[in-house]
Amino acid sequence: MYVAVKGGERAIDNAHAWLAEERRGDTSVAELSLVQIREQLALAVNRVMAEGSLFDPDLAALAIKQSRGDLIEAIFLIRAYRTTLPRFGYTLPVDTGAMACDRRISATFKDAPGGQVLGPTFDYTHRLLDFKLAAEGEAAEAPTSAPRTEPTPHITEFLQGEDIIEREPMSEAQPGDLTREPMAFPADRSVRLQSLTRGDEGFILGMAYSTQRGYARNHAFVGELRIGTVAVEMEIPELGFAIKIGEVELTECETVNQFKGSKTVPPQFTRGYGLVFGQSERKSIAMALVDRALRWKELGEDNLGAAAQDEEFVLSHSDNIQATGFLEHIKLPHYVDFQSELELVRKLRREAAEAVEQMAAKEAAE
Amino acid sequence: MSDYNFAYLDEQTKRMIRRAILKGLAVPGYQVPFASREMPMPYGWGTGGVQVSAATLTPEDTFKVIDQGADDTTNAVSIRKFFERTAGVATTEETEKASVIQTRHRIPEAELTEDQILVYQVPIPEPLRFLEPRETETRKMHALQEYGLMHVKLYEDISQHGAIATSYAYPVKVSDRYVMDPSPIPKFDNPKMEMAAIQLFGAGREQRIYAVPPYTSVVSLDFEDYPFEASKADHPCDLCAAEDSYLDEVILDDAGNRMFVCSDTDYCRSRREAGHVGRLGEEAAA
Amino acid sequence: MNQMTDNAVYAGGFSNPPVASAHAFRAAMNAMARPGMVQEITGATPPEGISLAAGSLLLTLCDPETGVFLAPDVDSDALRGWLTFHTGAPIVAAEEADFALGGWDALMPLDRFPIGTAEYPDRSTTLIVEVAGFDAPNATLSGPGIKDTAQIALPDPAACAGNAMLYPLGVDFFFTSGTQVAALPRSTQIRAEA
Ligand SMILES: [Zn+2]
Numbered sequence: 001m002y003v004a005v006k007g008g009e010r011a012i013d014n015a016h017a018w019l020a021e022e023r024r025g026d027t028s029v030a031e032l033s034l035v036q037i038r039e040q041l042a043l044a045v046n047r048v049m050a051e052g053s054l055f056d057p058d059l060a061a062l063a064i065k066q067s068r069g070d071l072i073e074a075i076f077l078i079r080a081y082r083t084t085l086p087r088f089g090y091t092l093p094v095d096t097g098a099m100a101c102d103r104r105i106s107a108t109f110k111d112a113p114g115g116q117v118l119g120p121t122f123d124y125t126h127r128l129l130d131f132k133l134a135a136e137g138e139a140a141e142a143p144t145s146a147p148r149t150e151p152t153p154h155i156t157e158f159l160q161g162e163d164i165i166e167r168e169p170m171s172e173a174q175p176g177d178l179t180r181e182p183m184a185f186p187a188d189r190s191v192r193l194q195s196l197t198r199g200d201e202g203f204i205l206g207m208a209y210s211t212q213r214g215y216a217r218n219h220a221f222v223g224e225l226r227i228g229t230v231a232v233e234m235e236i237p238e239l240g241f242a243i244k245i246g247e248v249e250l251t252e253c254e255t256v257n258q259f260k261g262s263k264t265v266p267p268q269f270t271r272g273y274g275l276v277f278g279q280s281e282r283k284s285i286a287m288a289l290v291d292r293a294l295r296w297k298e299l300g301e302d303n304l305g306a307a308a309q310d311e312e313f314v315l316s317h318s319d320n321i322q323a324t325g326f327l328e329h330i331k332l333p334h335y336v337d338f339q340s341e342l343e344l345v346r347k348l349r350r351e352a353a354e355a356v357e358q359m360a361a362k363e364a365a366e
Numbered sequence: 367m368s369d370y371n372f373a374y375l376d377e378q379t380k381r382m383i384r385r386a387i388l389k390g391l392a393v394p395g396y397q398v399p400f401a402s403r404e405m406p407m408p409y410g411w412g413t414g415g416v417q418v419s420a421a422t423l424t425p426e427d428t429f430k431v432i433d434q435g436a437d438d439t440t441n442a443v444s445i446r447k448f449f450e451r452t453a454g455v456a457t458t459e460e461t462e463k464a465s466v467i468q469t470r471h472r473i474p475e476a477e478l479t480e481d482q483i484l485v486y487q488v489p490i491p492e493p494l495r496f497l498e499p500r501e502t503e504t505r506k507m508h509a510l511q512e513y514g515l516m517h518v519k520l521y522e523d524i525s526q527h528g529a530i531a532t533s534y535a536y537p538v539k540v541s542d543r544y545v546m547d548p549s550p551i552p553k554f555d556n557p558k559m560e561m562a563a564i565q566l567f568g569a570g571r572e573q574r575i576y577a578v579p580p581y582t583s584v585v586s587l588d589f590e591d592y593p594f595e596a597s598k599a600d601h602p603c604d605l606c607a608a609e610d611s612y613l614d615e616v617i618l619d620d621a622g623n624r625m626f627v628c629s630d631t632d633y634c635r636s637r638r639e640a641g642h643v644g645r646l647g648e649e650a651a652a
Numbered sequence: 653m654n655q656m657t658d659n660a661v662y663a664g665g666f667s668n669p670p671v672a673s674a675h676a677f678r679a680a681m682n683a684m685a686r687p688g689m690v691q692e693i694t695g696a697t698p699p700e701g702i703s704l705a706a707g708s709l710l711l712t713l714c715d716p717e718t719g720v721f722l723a724p725d726v727d728s729d730a731l732r733g734w735l736t737f738h739t740g741a742p743i744v745a746a747e748e749a750d751f752a753l754g755g756w757d758a759l760m761p762l763d764r765f766p767i768g769t770a771e772y773p774d775r776s777t778t779l780i781v782e783v784a785g786f787d788a789p790n791a792t793l794s795g796p797g798i799k800d801t802a803q804i805a806l807p808d809p810a811a812c813a814g815n816a817m818l819y820p821l822g823v824d825f826f827f828t829s830g831t832q833v834a835a836l837p838r839s840t841q842i843r844a845e846a
Contacts, residue, residue, distance in 0.1 A: 371670055372670035372671060372674070373670070373674070377669055377670060377673065378715050378717075380670075380673070380674075380677075381673075381712070381713060381714075381715050382715075382717065384677045384680075384681075384712065384713060385713055385718070385750075386774070387681060388680065388681065388684050388713075388778065388824070389774035389776075389824070390774075391681065391684045391685050391797070391837065392684060392824040392837035392838055392839060393773050393774065393819075393820050393837075393838070393839060394796045394839060396773060396774065396820060398774045399772075399774075421677070422674075422677070422678070422681070423674065424671070424674040424675055424678055425671055425674070505771045505772075506771065508771075509769075509770035509771045510770070541795070541796050541839060543819070543820055544820070562799075564681070564682075564685045577685075578796075579684075579685040579686070579796040579797030579839075580685060580686065580797055580799070581796070581797060581798060581799045582796035582797065583796075
């Protein structure tokens, strides 16, 4: 006897209940608090804020807890929440030149005003599992010194003096916003940068890596990488001046890239740019490399046919929420479509068999 | 009802979607770009349809959701619950009682009326996408009405298989101008698209909305010597004996016995209630 | 701004915006989907001289992302203030308008409004034309949204037919009077009646 697949509603409710139980895990183990996640899994929190396009460490921590540590799922939760927030206004552009830096390094100059500050980096750690952490040992206190009070100038400013690097002309143009206007190609640089900073870290990393391996190689040096907090300011019309409404942590990477020059421009260095919420170093370097690769047209370079040069390819596939949704939707029922394919293939096979039979009959008759 | 705005979306988002719907109706079959929002369900799971429904629903509407023709498939249940919670609208499984119907992959069997709106969930709105992956190129092709490539593809099928090997998402030409993807409905449903109801199509991830006003010509692409054929499994429904409905094939046992049943569960139910009995109908009723 | 105009500016919005705009949009959509068929649309009370229908369309469709052109016959401080307060829509020139409001003659010439581009025909103006009424049809319509034919009163059938010739480019029209709205998208074929 045939019983139609009913009870979708109960199945969903049960699945949700089971999920909640699994999320909590063994109840004899203490539950994670949001502050623990925020403070001790800060880089995961940063990634969720960066790709979720919302600077709120507490919400990001909640999303990570709710998603059982699946960061793409957490990013999805943040994006869906972000959509519902009304937009009160726009802040002024942040001034990364005034950043209070925790880390600031340059690969192009041994030293420069502001110095090389390693900051809290994994870079020179030996990747050996630290079993002391398993024993829940207290962390050693790090030595401190007086913070630098004057602003830390950008390394590229020193190159600009010689005109040996391309200038970034000031612009009053409104940057695009792909969360408000649908993406259209060609996309201007502001939209490309927005897309890259929201893009999946793994995807951007892979794209950047491909340029280093020769798919539109652009000879990048990390001119500067800085991590720290900047003030966020907003113009209040009633007051007639800007006030500081908060601070965000950012990672900024400026690459210095080779450029052969063109008929009209003498050889000079060019730039790639990465700016990401939180301490997101890998992402910001990768972003700068991909940004630079996508600039081939405006710099008069050749299209080498590399994936990282292909704006439509990169921007259409960098968003992990779009990608994961579409990828996973193929597990939804498709039996109507499959049925129509089934009938078509049966029909084509029937016709092919008949054709073979006819051919055989004809040959036998001859 | 919940703390969210009526039908979940904020008013500004709804206005943006509504403007796109109006332009879509003004240029039937043309894909209007819209700034699709992140919804609380994944892209590819009906976010486009959900946004179009959210911008279209009024509190007085009666809402029906189907997936694969059925009201009780899990994703249909999930979307229906979403609107029950966020819009507080009445819902129904009966096609005739619905004023707004959101669908994935089917058009109901019952003829829709002037008082109804059919909202399609669309995964890939661009009918030329599998011939040309670049949006910049396909947009030009639509602008120039350069649809030769599509005909070449269909004709290649004929030379290779002796028939057009597209069985769902079968391309149509709307109002003699735009080639349009009807969403992945089986081609059996294509002829129904010339209907009295308003048809709205939402593709969330691809950020496109398009529309077909009532009584608009919708022609499935074909050739004079290979005319379009709206085919289905050559069986009656095993539950309600319908000969005119699209059928799902169900494997019954290890021996590979099968039955064919209406994919439109409401249509099948209403026929059985009216006394129609198929080959296995008695048994199922027992 | 004095107290009286202040009140006029703040009054006349949708009383329950999510529901009122859903109702108004349904009317607008039915109008656009069924060219020539008159629909009831209400909800807004715009400043004097503007129909409830036109006011309701503006509140339903306009916001800071849409430029609105006000033809000289309707342009006033009161309307500007009302529109800005309730929608935040910037007032723009005809050449940049997403929406345009006015009487037919004041809106003309038609060819100054954006008609979209070959690749983006949607980037065109929607005109909200205030008319006296719908009682004296002078044109027969056919095309998408129309079962056989429909009748409508048009301010200038020839100009509208000229717009339809541009298809798929062109502007789209809402005609408003009192609490009534009818639409004429560019896809509609127009035959003037003798
Ligand atoms: Zn049946």
